[in-house]
Amino acid sequence: MMRTKSDSTFVSLLYKPLCVVLVLAGLFSLIWLRSSIVSMTYSMRELEEKSMAARKDMKTLLAERAHLMAVSRITASLDTPAYGRAKSPEDVYVTPDRTRVVLVRHNTAAEPRQASLRLGDTR
Amino acid sequence: MAQKLQQGGGLSRKRVVILNTTIIFGFIAIFLRLSDLMIFNHKLLSEKARMQQEKSEDIHVMRGNIYDRRGRALAVNMELESLYCDSREVDIDGEKVKRLSNVLGMEPRAIQAKFKEEKRFSWIDRKLPAETVAKVRELLGMEPGVREPGVKGFGFMTESQRFYPKNELAAHIVGNVGLDNQPLEGIELRYDKYLKTSGGKVSLARDASGRVLSSGVNMESRGDDIQLTIDEGLQYITERELDKAMAKWRSVAATAIVMDPFTGEILAMANRPTYDLNNLHRANRADVRNRSITDIYEPGSTFKIVIGTAALEEKVFSPNSTFDCSRGSIEVGGKVVHDAHRHGLLAFHEVIQKSSNVGSIMIGMKLGKENIYKYAKLYGFGDKTGIDLPGEVSGWIKKPERWSATSIGAIPIGQEVAVTPLQVLRAYATVANGGFLVKPHVVSEIRTSAGLPVYSFEDTEKKRILSARTAETFRDILKTVVEEGGTATAAAVDGNQVAGKTGTAQLVDSRTKRYSKDRYISSFVGFVPADNPKLAMIVVVYEPKGSIYGGVVAGPVFRSIADQALSYMNVPRDDGKEKTLLLVAR
Numbered sequence: 001m002m003r004t005k006s007d008s009t010f011v012s013l014l015y016k017p018l019c020v021v022l023v024l025a026g027l028f029s030l031i032w033l034r035s036s037i038v039s040m041t042y043s044m045r046e047l048e049e050k051s052m053a054a055r056k057d058m059k060t061l062l063a064e065r066a067h068l069m070a071v072s073r074i075t076a077s078l079d080t081p082a083y084g085r086a087k088s089p090e091d092v093y094v095t096p097d098r099t100r101v102v103l104v105r106h107n108t109a110a111e112p113r114q115a116s117l118r119l120g121d122t123r
Numbered sequence: 124m125a126q127k128l129q130q131g132g133g134l135s136r137k138r139v140v141i142l143n144t145t146i147i148f149g150f151i152a153i154f155l156r157l158s159d160l161m162i163f164n165h166k167l168l169s170e171k172a173r174m175q176q177e178k179s180e181d182i183h184v185m186r187g188n189i190y191d192r193r194g195r196a197l198a199v200n201m202e203l204e205s206l207y208c209d210s211r212e213v214d215i216d217g218e219k220v221k222r223l224s225n226v227l228g229m230e231p232r233a234i235q236a237k238f239k240e241e242k243r244f245s246w247i248d249r250k251l252p253a254e255t256v257a258k259v260r261e262l263l264g265m266e267p268g269v270r271e272p273g274v275k276g277f278g279f280m281t282e283s284q285r286f287y288p289k290n291e292l293a294a295h296i297v298g299n300v301g302l303d304n305q306p307l308e309g310i311e312l313r314y315d316k317y318l319k320t321s322g323g324k325v326s327l328a329r330d331a332s333g334r335v336l337s338s339g340v341n342m343e344s345r346g347d348d349i350q351l352t353i354d355e356g357l358q359y360i361t362e363r364e365l366d367k368a369m370a371k372w373r374s375v376a377a378t379a380i381v382m383d384p385f386t387g388e389i390l391a392m393a394n395r396p397t398y399d400l401n402n403l404h405r406a407n408r409a410d411v412r413n414r415s416i417t418d419i420y421e422p423g424s425t426f427k428i429v430i431g432t433a434a435l436e437e438k439v440f441s442p443n444s445t446f447d448c449s450r451g452s453i454e455v456g457g458k459v460v461h462d463a464h465r466h467g468l469l470a471f472h473e474v475i476q477k478s479s480n481v482g483s484i485m486i487g488m489k490l491g492k493e494n495i496y497k498y499a500k501l502y503g504f505g506d507k508t509g510i511d512l513p514g515e516v517s518g519w520i521k522k523p524e525r526w527s528a529t530s531i532g533a534i535p536i537g538q539e540v541a542v543t544p545l546q547v548l549r550a551y552a553t554v555a556n557g558g559f560l561v562k563p564h565v566v567s568e569i570r571t572s573a574g575l576p577v578y579s580f581e582d583t584e585k586k587r588i589l590s591a592r593t594a595e596t597f598r599d600i601l602k603t604v605v606e607e608g609g610t611a612t613a614a615a616v617d618g619n620q621v622a623g624k625t626g627t628a629q630l631v632d633s634r635t636k637r638y639s640k641d642r643y644i645s646s647f648v649g650f651v652p653a654d655n656p657k658l659a660m661i662v663v664v665y666e667p668k669g670s671i672y673g674g675v676v677a678g679p680v681f682r683s684i685a686d687q688a689l690s691y692m693n694v695p696r697d698d699g700k701e702k703t704l705l706l707v708a709r
């Protein structure tokens with residue numbers, strides 16, 4: 001196929017504006033990208049501030065939880081009319097009944113085995 | 124026409140020259156200005172720009188947390204706000220100062236004095252509760268989000284505040300920190316290099332309106348976490364029983380330590396009087412002292428473990444050897460030492476069981492001062508145990524060459540020696556574990572804030588100082604102390620056999636320099652279950668009123684703590700049925 005003179009003139013006419021448009025588009029894209037990055041950094045900072053505030057609250061709550069979970073505090077909280085006021089301190093903090101504790105020993109002669117239907121999965 | 128054109132051309136050239144000259148001068152002016160900005164004033168201007176565009180912020184530094192052996196928090200951090208002022212900027216009227224002083228609970232004069240300091244930064248009040256901060260913010264018009272505060276020259280800064288959730292529980296072990304988080308006592312002081320962390324500053328970019336851009340840097344840094352060998356439950360049981368003993372015997376002070384005799388892990392360590400870790404300013408100096416390791420005392424009969432085991436180990440006496448204690452007293456170096464009761468003929472084990480001073484001195488005299496000293500040093504008396512807590516003292520025992528004529532009649536019965544409760548407990552743990560001297564410790568593991576291990580107390584330092592046979596024989600003798608005919612029947616635990624020894628030591632009267640007739644230290648040290656010990660424990664009650672004997676005063680405290688501790692640890696009774704469990708599958 002032979003190129004006509006009118007075709008090449010049309011392409012050369014489009015070529016320059018296209019280049020200009022491309023350069024401008026690239027330039028604006030860069031500016032847009034840069035501004036997006038900056039606005040994202042602002043958002044990130046806002047999130048960081050929120051995260052710091054949440055961590056601060058978390059620390060306070062964890063400290064409060066640890067305080068409320070103290071054995072001495074649980075004992076004191078049980079000593080209320082709702083739970084029936086204790087007659088003496090011994091009545092509040094109750095340790096397990098050792099008459100019900102039995103010494104359990106592993107049967108070393110017969111090793112425990114895990115049963116499995118899959119081959120090679122037995123231990 | 125041609126002339127006109129020539130005239131026109133001349134005018135245009137003139138214009139061109141003027142225009143060119145203007146442009147050139149314009150560029151020269153710009154060049155000079157740029158040179159001024161970029162070369163001559165560069166440093167000053169760049170610094171000014173940096174000040175406007177950058178904001179320096181401290182990395183938030185926090186100490187590591189402290190946990191008990193089951194991971195229950197004993198020391199954590201909270202973040203509290205502190206109020207500061209820039210005295211050059213402060214603009215506040217007298218009425219608001221008065222209201223501010225009411226909110227902060229300070230004198231108005233004290234606040235106004237801060238404004239006169241002419242400093243750019245002065246603390247007004249630090250580490251304020253959240254409610255107070257809210258009130259101050261409202262008063263000064265500093266609510267979050269408001270850029271321009273109603274009252275100028277004030278600001279809040281976040282600071283880390285140490286918080287001890289269990290208040291006075293294990294206070295002498297955990298220790299505390301000061302206002303600036305500087306370590307003062309206990310684990311906080313001993314392990315400060317792990318708990319603290321370095322901070323630093325981060326430079327943050329900000330725009331013209333003061334909005335800050337993210338730096339992507341973690342603005343928080345926390346030290347290593349420490350896991351103790353202490354168990355909160357056992358500690359609570361121990362402290363509660365000590366409180367009861369203090370009230371019952373109206374004593375000056377009391378100490379109790381619970382230890383794993385095989386590993387040296389301290390399971391509980393309590394002292395009375397004590398203090399609230401969150402209210403250090405209310406504590407006396409005496410309350411803060413960890414008496415378990417800082418106070419020395421004459422151990423009395425609990426020291427008979429030295430001559431008892433030495434005599435067996437050196438085969439000087441056998442368990443069946445007999446001693447004539449019928450006189451009830453013995454004279455040594457011109458000093459007469461009495462038994463509490465006249466006993467008659469006693470077997471070796473009965474000397475310990477009945478805590479006969481006469482029999483013990485006879486054993487000591489036969490052993491000789493070199494052997495007594497050698498075994499006392501083997502048990503670690505006169506040396507620090509090496510526990511990882513600050514302030515431990517070594518106690519003392521005189522070298523044989525410095526013994527007086529009466530020393531051989533005093534040292535075997537626990538006089539003329541000074542020990543700490545922990546040293547005595549360690550000696551009895553040696554008998555409990557079959558002859559090994561263990562190293563007591565309170566830290567089991569140190570981890571980074573991310574959970575990675577830094578240090579682990581795995582290789583328990585053990586040194587055999589007694590043969591297994593001697594340890595076993597002496598353990599059987601110690602069992603008889605708690606049985607009928609012994610000095611500590613009140614220390615017997617229902618369901619498990621206890622082995623132990625009582626101690627009743629006279630205090631020296633500082634006025635007369637002689638042993639006091641009414642000031643004593645009563646103690647009981649032992650382990651349980653005797654044949655398979657799960658815990659070794661010492662209870663020391665200082666200056667009890669009403670009774671003085673270790674078996675009467677400290678023995679019942681030992682029983683109460685041991686009974687609850689064994690239940691807490693799910694230790695079966697000796698008479699409980701043993702069951703063999705066949706595991707089928709996991």
